[in-house]
Amino acid sequence: MLNLLIKGFSFLFLLFTSFLVWGETPVLSYEKNDKGGFSIFVENNNVYPVTLKIKPELENMLAEYDNEHLFIVPAKEKKYYLTTFNIDKAGKKYSFKYNYNFVIGDASLPLNKSFIYQLPFAKGESFKLFQGYNGSFSHQGKKELDFSMPVGTRIFAARDGMVIEVVDINNKGCPEKDCVKFNNYIKILHDDGTIAHYLHIKQNSSLVKTGQLIKKNNPIAESGNVGWSSGPHLHFSITKPGFEQEEGVETKFLILGSEQPIVLKEGEYYSW
16 A cells, blocks of 8 residues: 655545455556546556456545546556546645556457357367366366367467467476366457466476467467376466456367367267
8 A cells, every 4th residue: 555645635545455466466557637536547567458457435526436446458558547546625634545456458349259269179180078167076066068089199289369478487287176276278368358267288388378369269278187187188278367366168069070160078089
């Protein structure tokens, strides 16, 4: 929390609350305007847009917006205007305080529930889905998929998007949850605000970098056995970021032998 004295009788509080995302935290700043109020700006150094949620608490000040408000901040913005707090009654004590947090992407985008995903491996190959949605090992209550596959299997993007995070430096894995800190992964942001997670990739195998735009079926990495893993496999999931928690998204795939997209079932082999 920042507590500053202004003109000897006014004060300002800025408070950042916890957030459920990775990346660089947006930095808020302010400037006094010609009406004696304060204009609020934000710097977003990430390669992706962010959605800020701000809740002001004002004393003798007027806001452009009441209660909580969402702001969509573009990527790589050095000084993006958000809002203004103006003094209501001159010569009297005034203050403002606000809480803010953020999520990756544009939180106002509607979820494309009908999107058909491509299986994240090469055409003609076949792999077993050894753990599906709500799986008994580590997917309880989660919409996540685990494909058994040998280390070094080429992984492909299941949907167009932008790479927003790559970690492939780790080379350690174990079946205990403590090893989650060693996970290697690639995360890709889609045009409806969802994020694809490709986990347990092989050390130094990423073929993409943060900020890169990719198309469906572009190769992105090789599968591995790194992090929280009981054997060589690819973990694949889609989430929609939220201010309380990430929401798992059920995905459908068009597979070989099926005319309609389906939700994959645990224990079955799939190809396309």
